[in-house]
Amino acid sequence: MTQEQLQASRCAGCGIPLHSEDPKKPGFVPASSLDKEEAICQRCFRIKHYSEASSVTVDQDEFLKLLGGIASTNSLVVHIVDLFDFQGSLISGLQRFVGNNPVLLVVNKIDLLPPVTNWNRLRNWVQKQASEEGLKVVDVVLCSARRNIGFDRVVEAVNSLRQNKDVYVVGATNVGKSTLINRLISDYSDLKRELTVSRYPGTTLDAVHIPLDDGKSIIDTPGIVYSWRMSEIIPRKDLAALLPDKPLKPLTYQLNEKQTLFFGGLARFDFVEGERQSFTAYLSSGLPVHRTKLERADELYEQHRGVMLSPPSLEDLESMPAWTRHRLRIPANSKQDIFISGIGWIQTNGKTGATVDVHAPRGIKVMLRESIL
Template identity: 65%
Template sequence: MPLLEEEILHCEGCGVKLQMEDPLKLGYVPEQALQKIPVICQRCFRIKHYNEMSSATLNQDDFLRMLGSIGHTKSLVIHIVDLFDFEGSLIGGLQRFIGNNPVLLVVNKIDLLPKVTNWNKLHNWVQKQAKENGLKTEGIVLVSAKKNIGFDRLLRMVEEQRKGRDIYVVGATNVGKSTLINNLIRDFSDLEGELTTSSYPGTTLDLIKIPLDDGKSIIDTPGIVYKHRLTELVDKADLRYVLPDKPLKPMVYQLNEKQTLFFGALARFDFVKGERQSFTCYMSNAIAIHRTKLDNADKLYEEHRGELLQPPSSDKIDALPPFTRYPVRVAKGSRTDILISGLGWIKVNGEAGADIEVHVPKGVKIAVRTSLI
């Protein structure tokens, strides 16, 4: 039976309006599930209990409309980004959408970096990158939502900056937004249950308001789907290979010019010209790296993609867009990373300069930056 207007409920997992008419549409909930607390839709139930995949996401216009509504409020904005994919997960032009509201930049997944990382240098690196991307912040916090690292400092900064306002949390998909908010809920709210967390994009589908003890709210926004991130293009079953879930083990390769590295069948790195030097690869340890001669690279890819070179496997390889080539010139004396959005980055260790070509599925973002580590 349909829910009456005064009985309209929203899923406490993803925020979508609940309905009992059509099991194939978003927001479906069996009648008996309405008696449970918290009330969540069938989709969230399956993600939460069975880690089941879902293809339901909002389109880009809906995301931008929700983001634009923040500019008409007086709020504190927490912008969470993924350190593993900093340039790929940063929301471009955020200030344009949120007006004069203050921003805290929360950089998640620091647990993926080696333990010897200099955190002060990392903080300065983030500050510089944010400024170069036109993002004004009231503060930067390095955290691991998964490991609960840096959370005390975040709480202190939220208290300092909030000044009795609502808190909007914004970010791209798969940056750890829901995990972060669940931690905030435990400190600021008596709400039962928690948001749906999953490694699959589009888990949150509408604004979710979590009431705070002072009458204000934390508002979770849907994760923005950026198609320039490789994580949005691979088959969902392959996300477990691409998204690292443990500290990275950097792989160092000494390359002569005219040598190539393949990262599964997801990307290709050609050292075209330069003195012999080392390159350090920072990416999921589940990605197999293969080295070959540049002259053999085209043939190796054509004959072994989806087999020797995987992920993706042979039955999924054709779903990826064809490779596009990006030339990169690394200047002498520079400390340079080449980021492949959603896959990781390659650090150029030599100071002699290098001519490089990166091949990635069409549309995937490549960023050349000052080395993170």
């Protein structure tokens, strides 16, 4: 089968147009399977033969087209978010696409927080943050895909809320969506039946329906790619340094005004104005932190970016957006986090307030939020 013929054909499992160019994109089929009469994409193959869903990704526009059909269904929507990158992975506009369908918010990677975390307070924090982003949720479940913590509660919540409905699973990339779907498949699905397809008007992207024993389906949607997350713009070889795989060890710095912290070569934090106070960074242990005076920060960056101040490497810096400055004013007597999507957050601890600047690649989400801890 030629590439032209391949592009004109569709997956026998989910109906998506097939291609053999990029394994990360929906519809990929290995070249060795091109001549099969009823070829199925790699994602359907893994679901059908191994009871495993694999991650595929799409950009924001394609994803929003896919979401457009959910409001007209009678479904449970399971939205998975990354606790480490909460504001970066939350689909804030989800409510207008799902209509009156209930939304279960599953918060993954709780194993990164200290064991002494007040989990009830954290659930309340999650509900408040989601509400501020315009998302109404019927329940919040905390879990860890990596450590297999809390997944029984996720399955119980789905079972309780589903009430003979289809289940749409949505989320950004790298939030643990495939792990949850695989668990739901093992608990609910009879994979002897064929996969089915759901197509929505105006889009070439198809969601994969995984049949359940009661005739309903888990609908596996591709992971949405958000350009405001640091994990989407850095080279893949640097992800291990950026994404933590063990509990975060808080790094507390007593800073005078006019002092600076560099987080590798990915971001810079300037304490511009305020009384001496402490700032606590929660980030991956693979990302080195360097401290200097604000007056030397520009010179230090020019001399050491890509080498001492890394990741990324000097070569990779050329393909990344230039830094932009975010000025943030922290109110007195308030516990706030300075959130940098994909890097983590800096908890402020002072009672007198402060003015800070955060320098990060253009487009990366930087914001103040109520402290998570």
